[in-house]
Amino acid sequence: GVELTRVETQSPDSLWVRFPFSLNDAASSRSHTLIEVQFESQNFRDGIEVASFVRSTDSEEGVFQRVDADTEDATELVDSSTARVSLAALDGSLLQEVVMQSVFTPNSDGINDELTVQFTLLKVLEERPLEVMFYDLTGRLVGEGESATATGTGKVGEQTFTWDGRDLSGNVVAPGIYVCRIKVEADDKDNESMRLVHVAY
Template sequence: GVEPGADQLFSMYIRSVFGPGNSGFDRIRLHSSSSVPIELVSFREGSEAQLRTGTGRDLWPGPLELERLEDGSVELAFPAPVTGGRPLYQARFRTRVFLSGTTFGAELKRATRPEIVQAVSAGDAGSLAASQSLVVVADVENFPLLDRVRLVPQVFTPNGDAINDQAEIRFTIYRLIRARQIEVGIYDLSGRKVRELSLHRENPSGDHSVVWDGRDDAGALVRPGTYLARVAFAADVGAGKTQAASLVGVVY
């Protein structure tokens, strides 16, 4: 297993096999079942012996172009289509795991035929991989669904001078596998909500950050004082809400 929430290095091996009529590919997208971004470290091509000894040909950094997508995945663009042979690729990347079973995957595409996506299947790409599975396992059962809510900074001054003008609400979610509405709100100490900051996440497990600019829902700056930042969501259909909160101070 892997350590939940810790930044870790993973390797994925991809071998292309071309059947009759296959037009090849010039894009490879690497993705996971989590919303946590994938940070590509290297992408190489070579034989098993070359990749084992680190002497494979560097494609990134190198001739391939890298695009980081909004869903946390990355896409590599080849300068020319790959249309034959049995090339073996090694993708090394860093990310964090917040689910008991996180699935990594890859898709091959051709820019001139974007409607055709070839999903990479788990299997025996070579003897280099410790496992032929695309799923990594982490023991997250002892982790809370919602880690503590943190305010950075805990006191801020939204006076428009571009210094300490915003507060960032940070929190971490573990073990959720379906899309959720995550309620984020700012309340005064009487319990009245002054700002709605809720968000929807298709893959809610992972780190989250929401910025508050010190204004209420009408766009006016709130009065100086202490406020409560509250995060809540339904753990399962029909179940009660999981919630946590933290104080934040506004001064002028």
């Protein structure tokens, strides 16, 4: 294979590459060269279409031809010529890759004062109610995480919440062990993930 040159653009949802050779130089007038481009991407939802466009370097800037993958297969060499992503079935929750500190110290010394909760939300088709709550070991609600988006809803992708260690009245909670509950409301049932966090100061 040939390593392609990536073209730097201002499009965060697109990948632009340039072939270092003419694709159809060796092809007859009634045939076309078959090209396979392999790439990796991170997808969080089923059915996302990977659209492709090609342009000759001899054509006008910005004039592209769309690669049509809906009506016919490009080649019999692959099992499927679909351009839509199909995610593997999940064994568990829509909430995946939960990362957070096990200990934080909300004593206002500027070091580890805040708890950061990061996770990935998968497969939801639209924004869903999303919350991160904190409970003491008796089950009493003591705090609420603040979303980076501050909307109270989440869509597929990476999510970040923070907690400053204060209760619902604005007071710093006592040192001890607390339960972090992450919950997303889904159509069939709510999905939850639990973690323990230690407050120390």
